[in-house]
Amino acid sequence: MTDSAHLIAKLPNDIGGAEAGPIVMAEHTLLPWEKRCHALADVLDFKKIINTEEKRRGVEALGATVIGNLSYYERWIVAFGNILFQKGIITPEELARKMDEVEARHARAGGA
Protein backbone atom coordinates (compact mmCIF):
# COMPACT_ATOMS: atom_id res chain seq x y z
CA MET A 1 0.00 0.00 0.00
CA THR A 2 1.05 3.59 -0.55
CA ASP A 3 1.23 5.88 2.46
CA SER A 4 -2.30 7.17 2.08
CA ALA A 5 -3.97 4.00 0.82
CA HIS A 6 -4.46 2.64 4.33
CA LEU A 7 -6.68 5.62 5.08
CA ILE A 8 -9.30 4.39 2.63
CA ALA A 9 -8.93 0.67 3.23
CA LYS A 10 -11.37 0.85 6.13
CA LEU A 11 -13.97 3.33 7.26
CA PRO A 12 -14.05 4.50 10.89
CA ASN A 13 -16.67 1.95 11.98
CA ASP A 14 -14.81 -1.01 10.49
CA ILE A 15 -12.64 -1.88 13.44
CA GLY A 16 -12.38 -5.66 13.16
CA GLY A 17 -8.74 -6.66 13.61
CA ALA A 18 -7.69 -3.28 15.00
CA GLU A 19 -5.50 -3.08 18.08
CA ALA A 20 -7.54 -2.57 21.22
CA GLY A 21 -7.26 -2.98 24.94
CA PRO A 22 -8.82 -5.48 27.33
CA ILE A 23 -12.56 -6.00 27.36
CA VAL A 24 -14.28 -4.05 30.10
CA MET A 25 -17.29 -6.08 31.17
CA ALA A 26 -19.30 -3.25 32.58
CA GLU A 27 -22.95 -3.13 31.68
CA HIS A 28 -25.18 -0.15 32.28
CA THR A 29 -28.93 -0.12 32.42
CA LEU A 30 -30.28 1.97 29.57
CA LEU A 31 -31.39 5.46 30.52
CA PRO A 32 -35.03 6.11 29.67
CA TRP A 33 -34.08 8.36 26.74
CA GLU A 34 -31.72 5.70 25.40
CA LYS A 35 -34.47 3.13 25.40
CA ARG A 36 -36.80 5.59 23.69
CA CYS A 37 -34.08 6.19 21.12
CA HIS A 38 -33.82 2.47 20.52
CA ALA A 39 -37.58 2.15 20.17
CA LEU A 40 -37.54 5.10 17.76
CA ALA A 41 -34.92 3.33 15.64
CA ASP A 42 -37.07 0.21 15.49
CA VAL A 43 -40.20 2.16 14.54
CA LEU A 44 -38.30 4.10 11.85
CA ASP A 45 -37.07 0.76 10.50
CA PHE A 46 -40.45 -0.89 10.20
CA LYS A 47 -41.97 2.32 8.84
CA LYS A 48 -39.24 2.18 6.15
CA ILE A 49 -38.07 5.68 7.08
CA ILE A 50 -34.53 4.73 8.20
CA ASN A 51 -33.28 1.15 7.86
CA THR A 52 -30.42 -0.52 9.70
CA GLU A 53 -27.89 0.02 6.90
CA GLU A 54 -28.77 3.70 6.67
CA LYS A 55 -28.35 3.99 10.44
CA ARG A 56 -24.92 2.38 10.30
CA ARG A 57 -23.84 4.58 7.39
CA GLY A 58 -25.25 7.59 9.21
CA VAL A 59 -23.16 6.79 12.27
CA GLU A 60 -20.11 6.14 10.08
CA ALA A 61 -20.58 9.52 8.40
CA LEU A 62 -20.08 11.22 11.77
CA GLY A 63 -16.37 10.48 11.43
CA ALA A 64 -13.85 9.04 13.84
CA THR A 65 -13.66 12.00 16.21
CA VAL A 66 -17.39 12.22 16.86
CA ILE A 67 -17.73 8.44 16.98
CA GLY A 68 -14.96 8.32 19.55
CA ASN A 69 -16.49 10.99 21.75
CA LEU A 70 -20.25 10.43 21.68
CA SER A 71 -21.92 7.53 23.46
CA TYR A 72 -23.76 4.82 21.57
CA TYR A 73 -27.24 6.37 21.51
CA GLU A 74 -25.90 9.90 21.17
CA ARG A 75 -24.36 8.76 17.89
CA TRP A 76 -27.68 7.25 16.83
CA ILE A 77 -29.80 10.31 17.41
CA VAL A 78 -27.33 12.64 15.70
CA ALA A 79 -27.20 10.27 12.73
CA PHE A 80 -31.01 10.18 12.59
CA GLY A 81 -31.15 13.95 12.50
CA ASN A 82 -28.70 14.09 9.60
CA ILE A 83 -30.45 11.33 7.65
CA LEU A 84 -33.83 13.00 8.05
CA PHE A 85 -32.33 16.28 6.80
CA GLN A 86 -30.85 14.52 3.76
CA LYS A 87 -34.19 12.89 2.98
CA GLY A 88 -36.01 16.21 3.31
CA ILE A 89 -38.24 14.88 6.08
CA ILE A 90 -37.24 17.53 8.60
CA THR A 91 -35.07 20.64 8.26
CA PRO A 92 -32.24 21.77 10.52
CA GLU A 93 -34.28 24.84 11.43
CA GLU A 94 -37.29 22.77 12.45
CA LEU A 95 -35.08 20.62 14.64
CA ALA A 96 -33.35 23.60 16.23
CA ARG A 97 -36.65 25.29 17.04
CA LYS A 98 -38.15 22.08 18.41
CA MET A 99 -35.06 21.46 20.55
CA ASP A 100 -35.36 24.96 22.00
CA GLU A 101 -39.02 24.27 22.74
CA VAL A 102 -38.24 20.94 24.40
CA GLU A 103 -35.40 22.44 26.42
CA ALA A 104 -37.67 25.23 27.65
CA ARG A 105 -40.29 22.66 28.63
CA HIS A 106 -37.70 20.67 30.59
CA ALA A 107 -36.48 23.85 32.27
CA ARG A 108 -40.01 24.76 33.35
CA ALA A 109 -40.61 21.23 34.64
CA GLY A 110 -37.31 21.30 36.50
CA GLY A 111 -38.02 24.67 38.07
CA ALA A 112 -41.54 23.77 39.21
Added chain:
Amino acid sequence: MSAHEHEHEHDHPHAEITAEPAGYYEIMETAVRELLAEKGLIGPAEIRRQIEVLDSRTPALGAKVVARAWVDSGFRARLLADGRAGCEELGISFYDDTQLIVLENTQEVHNLIVCTLCSCYPRPVLGLPPDWYKEKPYRARAVIEPRAVLAEFGTTIPDDVEIRVSDSTAMVRYLVLPRRPDGTEGWSEEALAALVTRDAMIGVVPATLPETVQ
Protein backbone atom coordinates in the same frame (compact mmCIF):
# COMPACT_ATOMS: atom_id res chain seq x y z
CA MET B 1 -29.89 -15.58 35.37
CA SER B 2 -29.41 -12.32 33.59
CA ALA B 3 -33.17 -11.74 33.44
CA HIS B 4 -33.23 -11.74 37.23
CA GLU B 5 -30.19 -9.48 37.45
CA HIS B 6 -31.79 -7.13 34.99
CA GLU B 7 -34.89 -6.85 37.17
CA HIS B 8 -32.76 -5.88 40.14
CA GLU B 9 -30.73 -3.36 38.19
CA HIS B 10 -33.75 -1.89 36.52
CA ASP B 11 -35.53 -0.28 39.46
CA HIS B 12 -32.87 1.56 41.41
CA PRO B 13 -30.88 3.43 38.73
CA HIS B 14 -34.15 4.33 37.04
CA ALA B 15 -35.28 6.32 40.08
CA GLU B 16 -31.97 8.14 40.34
CA ILE B 17 -31.80 9.01 36.67
CA THR B 18 -35.24 10.56 36.54
CA ALA B 19 -34.05 13.46 38.68
CA GLU B 20 -31.24 14.49 36.37
CA PRO B 21 -31.71 17.36 33.91
CA ALA B 22 -32.15 16.44 30.26
CA GLY B 23 -28.92 16.55 28.30
CA TYR B 24 -28.44 17.88 24.79
CA TYR B 25 -28.89 14.49 23.13
CA GLU B 26 -31.95 13.56 25.14
CA ILE B 27 -33.50 16.86 24.06
CA MET B 28 -32.57 16.04 20.47
CA GLU B 29 -34.22 12.61 20.74
CA THR B 30 -37.42 14.13 22.07
CA ALA B 31 -37.40 16.81 19.38
CA VAL B 32 -36.86 14.37 16.49
CA ARG B 33 -39.59 12.06 17.78
CA GLU B 34 -42.09 14.87 18.29
CA LEU B 35 -41.40 16.37 14.86
CA LEU B 36 -41.99 13.01 13.19
CA ALA B 37 -45.21 12.57 15.14
CA GLU B 38 -46.38 16.07 14.20
CA LYS B 39 -45.78 15.23 10.55
CA GLY B 40 -47.86 12.08 10.95
CA LEU B 41 -44.97 9.76 10.12
CA ILE B 42 -44.96 7.88 13.43
CA GLY B 43 -47.48 7.54 16.23
CA PRO B 44 -46.53 8.13 19.88
CA ALA B 45 -48.23 4.87 20.82
CA GLU B 46 -45.89 3.03 18.46
CA ILE B 47 -42.86 4.15 20.45
CA ARG B 48 -44.43 3.10 23.74
CA ARG B 49 -45.43 -0.25 22.26
CA GLN B 50 -41.93 -0.84 20.91
CA ILE B 51 -40.43 -0.06 24.32
CA GLU B 52 -42.67 -2.78 25.72
CA VAL B 53 -41.49 -5.15 22.98
CA LEU B 54 -37.86 -4.36 23.78
CA ASP B 55 -38.49 -4.93 27.47
CA SER B 56 -40.08 -8.30 26.71
CA ARG B 57 -37.01 -9.64 24.87
CA THR B 58 -34.54 -11.26 27.21
CA PRO B 59 -32.02 -14.09 27.00
CA ALA B 60 -34.65 -16.34 28.59
CA LEU B 61 -36.28 -16.55 25.16
CA GLY B 62 -33.06 -17.71 23.54
CA ALA B 63 -32.51 -20.18 26.37
CA LYS B 64 -35.92 -21.69 25.67
CA VAL B 65 -34.92 -22.19 22.03
CA VAL B 66 -31.66 -23.85 22.99
CA ALA B 67 -33.30 -26.17 25.53
CA ARG B 68 -35.90 -27.26 22.97
CA ALA B 69 -33.12 -27.99 20.48
CA TRP B 70 -31.34 -30.07 23.10
CA VAL B 71 -34.36 -32.30 23.76
CA ASP B 72 -36.01 -32.44 20.32
CA SER B 73 -33.77 -33.46 17.42
CA GLY B 74 -36.45 -32.65 14.85
CA PHE B 75 -36.76 -29.11 16.16
CA ARG B 76 -32.98 -28.87 16.26
CA ALA B 77 -32.77 -29.73 12.57
CA ARG B 78 -35.44 -27.18 11.66
CA LEU B 79 -33.75 -24.52 13.80
CA LEU B 80 -30.36 -25.08 12.18
CA ALA B 81 -31.98 -24.94 8.75
CA ASP B 82 -33.82 -21.67 9.40
CA GLY B 83 -33.21 -20.00 12.74
CA ARG B 84 -35.95 -17.43 12.41
CA ALA B 85 -38.60 -19.99 11.47
CA GLY B 86 -37.47 -22.20 14.34
CA CYS B 87 -37.92 -19.37 16.85
CA GLU B 88 -41.29 -18.45 15.38
CA GLU B 89 -42.32 -22.08 15.84
CA LEU B 90 -41.89 -21.48 19.59
CA GLY B 91 -43.95 -18.30 19.43
CA ILE B 92 -40.99 -15.92 19.38
CA SER B 93 -41.87 -13.32 16.77
CA PHE B 94 -39.37 -11.10 15.02
CA TYR B 95 -40.22 -7.43 14.91
CA ASP B 96 -37.80 -6.63 12.11
CA ASP B 97 -36.67 -8.02 8.74
CA THR B 98 -33.59 -9.84 10.01
CA GLN B 99 -32.78 -13.48 9.45
CA LEU B 100 -31.22 -15.67 12.11
CA ILE B 101 -28.54 -18.29 11.59
CA VAL B 102 -28.09 -20.68 14.50
CA LEU B 103 -24.52 -21.95 14.88
CA GLU B 104 -24.11 -25.28 16.62
CA ASN B 105 -21.16 -25.90 18.92
CA THR B 106 -19.80 -29.43 18.57
CA GLN B 107 -16.81 -31.44 19.72
CA GLU B 108 -14.90 -30.00 16.76
CA VAL B 109 -16.15 -26.39 16.54
CA HIS B 110 -16.76 -23.57 18.99
CA ASN B 111 -18.69 -20.56 17.66
CA LEU B 112 -18.38 -16.92 18.61
CA ILE B 113 -20.49 -14.04 17.28
CA VAL B 114 -19.48 -10.40 16.88
CA CYS B 115 -20.39 -7.31 14.92
CA THR B 116 -17.23 -5.54 13.85
CA LEU B 117 -19.05 -2.67 12.14
CA CYS B 118 -21.48 -1.72 14.89
CA SER B 119 -23.63 -3.85 17.20
CA CYS B 120 -25.87 -6.15 15.19
CA TYR B 121 -27.20 -8.82 17.52
CA PRO B 122 -30.16 -11.25 17.62
CA ARG B 123 -32.31 -8.83 19.58
CA PRO B 124 -35.68 -10.55 19.12
CA VAL B 125 -34.35 -13.60 21.01
CA LEU B 126 -31.71 -12.11 23.34
CA GLY B 127 -32.83 -8.55 23.97
CA LEU B 128 -30.30 -5.74 23.80
CA PRO B 129 -26.58 -6.52 23.63
CA PRO B 130 -24.24 -5.97 26.58
CA ASP B 131 -22.08 -2.85 26.49
CA TRP B 132 -18.88 -4.81 25.91
CA TYR B 133 -20.33 -6.34 22.72
CA LYS B 134 -20.78 -2.81 21.31
CA GLU B 135 -17.39 -1.45 22.32
CA LYS B 136 -14.07 -1.43 20.51
CA PRO B 137 -12.09 -4.09 22.40
CA TYR B 138 -14.54 -6.92 21.72
CA ARG B 139 -15.47 -5.78 18.21
CA ALA B 140 -11.85 -5.37 17.18
CA ARG B 141 -10.26 -8.36 18.88
CA ALA B 142 -12.86 -11.11 18.50
CA VAL B 143 -11.99 -11.57 14.83
CA ILE B 144 -8.22 -11.54 15.18
CA GLU B 145 -7.47 -13.15 18.54
CA PRO B 146 -10.58 -15.04 19.59
CA ARG B 147 -8.77 -17.37 21.98
CA ALA B 148 -7.35 -14.43 23.91
CA VAL B 149 -10.80 -12.83 24.00
CA LEU B 150 -12.37 -16.03 25.28
CA ALA B 151 -9.66 -16.27 27.94
CA GLU B 152 -10.74 -12.87 29.26
CA PHE B 153 -14.18 -14.40 29.84
CA GLY B 154 -12.53 -17.31 31.66
CA THR B 155 -13.09 -19.67 28.73
CA THR B 156 -10.41 -22.01 27.44
CA ILE B 157 -11.08 -23.89 24.22
CA PRO B 158 -8.67 -26.77 23.48
CA ASP B 159 -6.29 -26.19 20.60
CA ASP B 160 -7.74 -29.06 18.60
CA VAL B 161 -11.18 -27.39 18.59
CA GLU B 162 -11.70 -24.90 15.77
CA ILE B 163 -13.03 -21.48 16.74
CA ARG B 164 -15.34 -19.92 14.17
CA VAL B 165 -16.12 -16.23 14.47
CA SER B 166 -19.23 -15.00 12.65
CA ASP B 167 -19.49 -11.28 11.91
CA SER B 168 -23.07 -10.06 11.98
CA THR B 169 -24.75 -7.84 9.41
CA ALA B 170 -27.76 -5.59 9.18
CA MET B 171 -29.86 -8.43 7.78
CA VAL B 172 -28.27 -11.60 9.19
CA ARG B 173 -27.90 -12.25 12.91
CA TYR B 174 -26.41 -15.26 14.66
CA LEU B 175 -27.20 -17.26 17.76
CA VAL B 176 -24.83 -19.83 19.20
CA LEU B 177 -26.34 -23.18 20.13
CA PRO B 178 -24.07 -24.23 23.02
CA ARG B 179 -23.32 -27.87 23.73
CA ARG B 180 -25.60 -29.56 26.22
CA PRO B 181 -23.64 -30.13 29.45
CA ASP B 182 -22.78 -33.72 30.36
CA GLY B 183 -24.80 -35.13 33.21
CA THR B 184 -28.11 -33.54 32.22
CA GLU B 185 -29.78 -36.66 30.84
CA GLY B 186 -33.41 -36.77 31.87
CA TRP B 187 -33.57 -33.11 32.87
CA SER B 188 -36.72 -31.17 32.07
CA GLU B 189 -36.70 -28.54 29.35
CA GLU B 190 -37.17 -25.84 31.99
CA ALA B 191 -34.22 -27.01 34.05
CA LEU B 192 -32.06 -27.17 30.94
CA ALA B 193 -33.07 -23.66 29.87
CA ALA B 194 -31.86 -22.35 33.23
CA LEU B 195 -28.32 -23.47 32.30
CA VAL B 196 -28.22 -21.34 29.16
CA THR B 197 -26.91 -17.82 29.64
CA ARG B 198 -26.83 -14.87 27.28
CA ASP B 199 -23.05 -15.14 27.10
CA ALA B 200 -23.26 -18.83 26.14
CA MET B 201 -25.46 -17.82 23.19
CA ILE B 202 -22.91 -15.18 22.18
CA GLY B 203 -20.25 -17.87 22.51
CA VAL B 204 -17.92 -16.31 25.07
CA VAL B 205 -18.70 -18.99 27.66
CA PRO B 206 -20.03 -22.56 27.45
CA ALA B 207 -23.27 -23.75 29.01
CA THR B 208 -22.32 -25.35 32.31
CA LEU B 209 -23.88 -27.02 35.29
CA PRO B 210 -24.31 -24.87 38.37
CA GLU B 211 -21.38 -25.50 40.68
CA THR B 212 -23.63 -26.76 43.47
CA VAL B 213 -24.84 -29.70 41.41
CA GLN B 214 -22.89 -32.88 42.13
